[in-house]
Amino acid sequence: MRLKLVLVDEYQDTNLLQEQIYFKLAEAAACNGGSFTVVGDDDQSLYRFRGATVDLFTNFKERCEKQLKIVPDLINLSKNYRSTCSIVDFCNEFAVLDDDFQGVRVEGKPPIEAARTGDFCDFPVLGMFRDDAETLSKDLAKFIHRVVYGEGFKFRYNGMDYEISCDEIEGSPTDVSILLSSPLEMNAFGSKRFPYYLRNDLMELNQPIPVFNPRGQNLERTWEASVLCGLLLECIDPGCEVQNSIEKLPKSAVHRFDSWRKKANEYIESYPEPHEPFSLGDFVDAWRSRTPKGRKTWKHDVSLLEIAYNLVTWIPQMQDDVEGLVYLEAVTRTMAQTSFFTSFGGEIIFEDELEAKSIKELYWNVFTPLATGAIDVDENLLETLPDNRVNVMSIHQSKGLEFPLVVVDVGADFRTDHHKNTFKRFPVEGGKSCNLEDELRVCSPLESSIRSGKDRAFDDLIRQYFVAFSRPQDVLLLVGINPVKGGYDTKNEHRRIPNVATGWTRDGSWHWPGLRNIVHI
Known part of the structure; x- marks a missing residue:
């Protein structure tokens, strides 16, 4: 070599x-x-x-x-050429808040030095906190519109006047990024989250601003994937004959299949009549109406992928929209990979006994993984972000990226100090990642970690928000709801919400009480 x-x-x-x-x-x-x-x-x-x-x-x-x-x-590469002095200072301060965290950092690590040159405005770190996620979303949407397309956002701080506008930062929605621990627009119980409200509020502006958030929904719940998969099921298994003959299909998958079929049929009914003689309804009906005798007239076997590409011609959202293209890639990738390891290679075999068997194989290897959430979008496709859209992404997705204006959600979900969301803000245990690490490390040359799972969970949360806070070039804006900043009242007492992202450390100290270290707008 x-x-x-x-x-x-x-x-x-x-x-x-x-x-x-x-x-x-x-x-x-x-x-x-x-x-x-x-x-x-x-x-x-x-x-x-x-x-x-x-x-x-x-x-x-x-x-x-x-x-x-x-x-x-x-x-030591300690110079930061990306961000302003205010942002660098904020990141340095955040990194050293927690004394217990210093022991797991590289020994002797120097602080970051702001080394950006040129003509730029050094904005202070900003905060926007409102009573609820809906109000926060509306005000943030107005802020983004004013910065990108409007008269700019003006404020006064320490006797100085500031204006955040396209004259100071790049004037495109692409240059705005919203970072969250999770970009999901609905929670596990179907309730709307902050990213959901923000997408709608940005689109309801006089000059709508679209959002790019392909991880905002689980793939199997997206409208595009639902319609395409439903149309495929209606084509290859009308009346659910093959589906009903399969034992032990997961109930969640069957429920999702029904939902897909319903959305597909609604789409067929609503699809406008085309000028050409052959419509989406005609295509699906041609598949639905085939009889055992008629099947023998087909000249060759057909791959599921071939049917999918035919159907996509009637789903413009999967051709012209960048989010739709991401969903299409995930669905078709699942079909293509099936052809490498299955008996029928992802094809429907038009022979009496083999047809049902080949369709069953597609249920197990394509539709069930899609329906149960086992398939995800390709992260590599998210590295090239679309123009003219506000990017909504997880903090993990943002790693390695930079934007002129970064909005970090530090608590739009936290109304109270509820135990169910502590893992997102102030861990009480190690969690799944640490548990898995403990199980595997003991069998490796690394042996067991000397650090508790809880401490490692705190370390990871600090690193997560350090990444988020260090993404912006010009403006860092922290957002959340008011209880995160000022606490909330119960019948007996006033309580605070411990949160690593707002300056709490694992010993229970709040180093930034009331977040008075940032400028609130």
């Missing part, structure tokens, strides 16, 4: 298997007189749930010496 140079970025999100691969490559490079370079930031390690272990980065020097017999040189 003639390999001489190995470069690994985002090393803080490396897992043990990846490390062993990198070390083998590094050994080969060293034998050829080459080098091995890793780059990372332990404060931005977010992927414990994928098996990443930040210890591999924080202890990289010792691990490299032990396994490769190489003493690496440490170069």
Whole structure:
């Protein structure tokens, strides 16, 4: 092997298997007189749930010496060329609030230095807090519109006048990003969340601003995937004959199939009559009405993917809309992958006994995974963001990205100090990721972690919001509802809502009481 140079970025999100691969490559490079370079930031390690272990980065020097017999040189890349001084100072302050967190950071790590040059306005960090998510959404939508298309947003602070407008930041909705712990627009109980209200409020403006949030709904619940899958089911299994013959289909999948079929039939009824002689209804009816005798007239077997691409021509939302294209890719990817490992290769076989068997196989390998939420959109497709849309995304999705204006949701969901949402703001236990790590580490050379699951959960939450707060170039705006900022009253007392994102530390101290360290608008 003639390999001489190995470069690994985002090393803080490396897992043990990846490390062993990198070390083998590094050994080969060293034998050829080459080098091995890793780059990372332990404060931005977010992927414990994928098996990443930040210890591999924080202890990289010792691990490299032990396994490769190489003493690496440490170069601190502490200059930030992205953000203003106010944002850099805010991130530095946040990173050192929690004393217990300092012990798991890289030893001797210097603070970030603001190194941005050129002509720019150094805005203070802002906050927008309202009584409820609906009011917050309406006011935030108006703010975004004024910044991007209107007269700008003006405010006064410390005797200085500021104006956030397209004269100061890039004037496009694409340059605005809304970051949340979860971008889902509905919760598990079907209640509307802040991203749902914001999408609607932005579209109801005099000059509507569309949103790009393909993770706002689970794939199986999106209108586009529902209609396409429902049309496919109506074509290949009219009357649910094959479906009803399958034992042990998950009840949740059957319920979703019924929902899909209903949406598909509603779409067929509402679809406008085309000028051409062959309509969507004609296409589906041609499949529905085929008889056992008629099946033998088909010249060849048909793949489910072929039927899907025919149907998509009648679903413009999956051709012209960027979110629709993301959903289409996920559905068709599931069909294409099925062809590699199934008996019938994702095809419907037009022979008496084989037809039902081939359709059953599609139920199990395509429709059931889609219906039960086992299929997700491709994150790689989200790296190229569309023009003229406000980006709504999870903090994990935003990692590595930057935007002129970043809005971080630090508590639009938190009305009270309820135990069910503590994992999002002030953990009481390690949670699934830490539990999985504990089960696996004991069987690996890493052995058990000396840090409790609860402490690791706090560490991860600090890192998550550090990533969020460090995404903006010009303006950082924290949003939430008022109880997060000022607490709430019960019958007996006034209570606060502990929240890492608003300056609480695991010892129960609130370092930013009332969030008086930011400018409220």
